[in-house]
Amino acid sequence: MTAVNYIQNIPFFSIFLAIFGGIVTPVLGNGKTAQKVNLVIVTVIGILSAVLLVHLWQREESFTFMMGRFPAPWGNELRAGPLEALLALCFCLVMALTLTGGSRFLQKDVLPGKQNLYFTMIYLLLGSMLTLIYTNDIFTAYVFLEINTIAFCAIIMAKGSGESIVATLHYLVICLLGSGLFLIGISLLYSITGHLLMENIQQAILDLVQTGEYAFVFAVVIGMIIIGISVKSAVFPFHFMLVSAHSVATPASSGILSGLVLKSFIFLNIKMFYCVFTIDLIRSLKITNVLFVFGLMGMVVGSISALKERRIKHMLAYSSAAQIGYIYMGLGLGNHEGMVAACFHILAHAITKAMLCICAGGLIEASEGNVGINSLRGAGHRNLVAGIGFTVGGLSMIGIPLTAGFISKLYFATATIYSPQKMVITLLTLAISMILNAMYFIPSAIAIWSPVDKKAKIPKPSRAMQYAIGIFIVLNVVLGIYYAPIIDMIEIGIQLLES
Amino acid sequence: MSNLMTNYYEAAAVILFGIGFMNLLLAKNLIKKFIGLNIMDTAVYLFLAAKGYITARAAPIIAQGTAARVEDYINPVPSGLVLTGIVVSVSVTAFSLALVQRLYKHYGSLDLDEIMKKAKKEEKV
Numbered sequence: 001m002t003a004v005n006y007i008q009n010i011p012f013f014s015i016f017l018a019i020f021g022g023i024v025t026p027v028l029g030n031g032k033t034a035q036k037v038n039l040v041i042v043t044v045i046g047i048l049s050a051v052l053l054v055h056l057w058q059r060e061e062s063f064t065f066m067m068g069r070f071p072a073p074w075g076n077e078l079r080a081g082p083l084e085a086l087l088a089l090c091f092c093l094v095m096a097l098t099l100t101g102g103s104r105f106l107q108k109d110v111l112p113g114k115q116n117l118y119f120t121m122i123y124l125l126l127g128s129m130l131t132l133i134y135t136n137d138i139f140t141a142y143v144f145l146e147i148n149t150i151a152f153c154a155i156i157m158a159k160g161s162g163e164s165i166v167a168t169l170h171y172l173v174i175c176l177l178g179s180g181l182f183l184i185g186i187s188l189l190y191s192i193t194g195h196l197l198m199e200n201i202q203q204a205i206l207d208l209v210q211t212g213e214y215a216f217v218f219a220v221v222i223g224m225i226i227i228g229i230s231v232k233s234a235v236f237p238f239h240f241m242l243v244s245a246h247s248v249a250t251p252a253s254s255g256i257l258s259g260l261v262l263k264s265f266i267f268l269n270i271k272m273f274y275c276v277f278t279i280d281l282i283r284s285l286k287i288t289n290v291l292f293v294f295g296l297m298g299m300v301v302g303s304i305s306a307l308k309e310r311r312i313k314h315m316l317a318y319s320s321a322a323q324i325g326y327i328y329m330g331l332g333l334g335n336h337e338g339m340v341a342a343c344f345h346i347l348a349h350a351i352t353k354a355m356l357c358i359c360a361g362g363l364i365e366a367s368e369g370n371v372g373i374n375s376l377r378g379a380g381h382r383n384l385v386a387g388i389g390f391t392v393g394g395l396s397m398i399g400i401p402l403t404a405g406f407i408s409k410l411y412f413a414t415a416t417i418y419s420p421q422k423m424v425i426t427l428l429t430l431a432i433s434m435i436l437n438a439m440y441f442i443p444s445a446i447a448i449w450s451p452v453d454k455k456a457k458i459p460k461p462s463r464a465m466q467y468a469i470g471i472f473i474v475l476n477v478v479l480g481i482y483y484a485p486i487i488d489m490i491e492i493g494i495q496l497l498e499s
Numbered sequence: 500m501s502n503l504m505t506n507y508y509e510a511a512a513v514i515l516f517g518i519g520f521m522n523l524l525l526a527k528n529l530i531k532k533f534i535g536l537n538i539m540d541t542a543v544y545l546f547l548a549a550k551g552y553i554t555a556r557a558a559p560i561i562a563q564g565t566a567a568r569v570e571d572y573i574n575p576v577p578s579g580l581v582l583t584g585i586v587v588s589v590s591v592t593a594f595s596l597a598l599v600q601r602l603y604k605h606y607g608s609l610d611l612d613e614i615m616k617k618a619k620k621e622e623k624v
Contacts, residue, residue, distance in 0.1 A: 139580055146587045150594050157598070162605045166618045169598055173532065176591065177523060180539045183584070184516055187543050191550045196576070 008065055010052045011078045011134040014045045014088060015127050022123030031115025035103060038119045039096055046092030053085035057489050062496040064136060073200055077136040083493020084133050087267060090347050091129055091260050094354045101358040101468030102252025109250035110158045118158050124151040129264040136198050138186045141268060149175040152261055156249045167244040174231060174241040181228030188221045198275040209281060219285050222277055226269060226287055233265035235328055236298030239321035246317035251361030255354035258320035263346045266327055274497040283334045292332025296429045298325025303436035311371045312360050315440060319397060322433060323349045335418040341411035343490045348404035348479060355472035356393040362386030362465060363448060366458050373444050378452030383461045387448050389469040394441035396476055399434050404479035508549030515542035529599045529609045533592060540588040544581045551577030
């Protein structure tokens with residue numbers, strides 16, 4: 001077997017390893033061992049994804065991997081290109097850092113005796129996210145959407161408090177509505193095209209579009225599928241489930257929610273655009289315009305809600321809703337550049353928001369568990385690393401140069417040139433949203449760094465958290481300065497998805 | 500209209516889907532909400548099963564000694580999808596009901612409005 005054959009096994013092996021980890025964890029005894037094993041497995045998957053990324057990026061190619069013995073129109077397939085590998089790498093990296101940084105909160109928040117089960121759910125979540133990235137089969141995508149929902153619901157309710165169960169219910173119901181729409185959408189699509197693999201469906205759709213048959217049904221089906229996935233990814237006005245889940249979950253879980261889980265749904269949407277429906281069909285049916293409007297509304301409403309919020313975790317959740325709006329605005333521009341900017345923002349937001357969640361956890365801990373922004377006064381002096389991390393994250397969210405957030409906003413603004421009719425409104429909303437971002441991040445940063453003389457007795461920040469935040473800050477700045485290769489990977493990835 | 504009459508399985512499935520969807524979205528009672536979820540999922544299975552069936556053909560089980568001809572059998576893929584879907588829907592329902600049970604133990608009610616009211620009160624304390 002040659003090296004290429006080994007590399008083609010990486011997508012399947014990553015998913016297998018994640019699910020295998022989930023099966024092994026319950027017998028590992030206590031939470032600490034489970035966490036160590038988890039760190040090792042996630043790192044291994046991350047390294048494998050990095051190897052895959054370098055291989056595919058240098059060769060500028062993508063491949064499909066046959067699952068089982070049956071070839072294309074019958075069997076199940078995985079597909080990997082540079083963009084998929086980049087996202088898998090980012091997901092593993094952010095997950096490892098978030099869980100390491102938030103490990104002390106995990107031990108405190110998750111019910112004792114349930115900690116290894118928490119990691120089982122983390123594995124299932126990672127496995128389902130990797131499958132959503134790599135799969136080439138729409139029904140497999142549906143099954144793993146549901147696995148993702150159940151695993152993440154268990155992660156939110158791991159705290160066991162009444163309000164966490166209410167938040168879980170909220171999240172579950174909205175997610176089930178989304179997957180219900182997706183399921184009826186793919187059933188209708190199957191009944192029209194007779195295929196489940198993305199490439200075959202696309203071929204059938206192209207043939208049908210030429211004959212003009214089923215034009216109305218297509219509009220309905222595409223609407224159901226895209227809206228179903230968008231509802232799950234907490235697009236405005238469905239961002240409330242994100243807010244309730246975000247504010248009750250332990251910091252590591254909220255970092256994973258807005259950093260990764262929602263992003264895997266958004267990437268599924270991008271795959272639907274390119275691999276199933278073709279971007280021209282999406283554009284001609286004006287689906288991009290709908291997403292564009294909801295994206296813009298999300299940007300403004302999310303930021304205004306964050307501005308009004310006095311609790312730090314709620315503020316971060318509303319800020320996530322606004323950032324999801326940015327990504328949908330990029331998708332809604334409907335051009336190649338907008339898509340590249342949206343994909344870059346997926347990475348930038350994953351790194352930034354996960355760090356902000358961990359830092360917020362650290363700052364709350366340094367303020368004796370108070371969540372109000374006013375009561376965090378001087379918390380940055382008590383937990384220095386978390387304070388610096390929060391400030392850097394805030395600057396990145398606002399879009400200050402040298403941070404990852406600046407690059408994505410720059411690319412969003414550049415992408416508008418290629419959609420002249422949407423240019424003015426996009427640039428205006430970008431400007432308004434950035435000013436609003438500054439209006440709520442700067443006062444909280446000032447509160448954190450304002451001097452206080454009273455010496456409260458607080459636990460020292462853990463070393464794991466300091467390292468994790470340190471790496472997050474470095475990543476953020478590196479992404480903000482050496483962004484060119486990442487953009488190149490995304491561009492090649494999108495071109496390969498399109499072809 | 501004649502299309503509706505010939506495709507009455509599909510029409511029924513879509514109506515049931517709508518009923519289930521609205522129930523999941525709007526019902527205040529949690530048990531009713533998840534019954535809505537099940538109606539919604541079952542509607543999709545009805546749709547798929549109706550799509551897979553071809554009149555006057557048998558289930559695709561090949562008995563020994565008979566020649567296997569593709570014209571004799573129905574499409575087996577939708578049946579496979581329905582089975583997978585049922586497994587997914589059973590696990591989601593089990594999870595949701597466990598969640599409802601936890602909520603009932605904690606708040607002593609199945610009414611969503613009442614639970615939200617109590618949860619808000621708890622948060623303030």
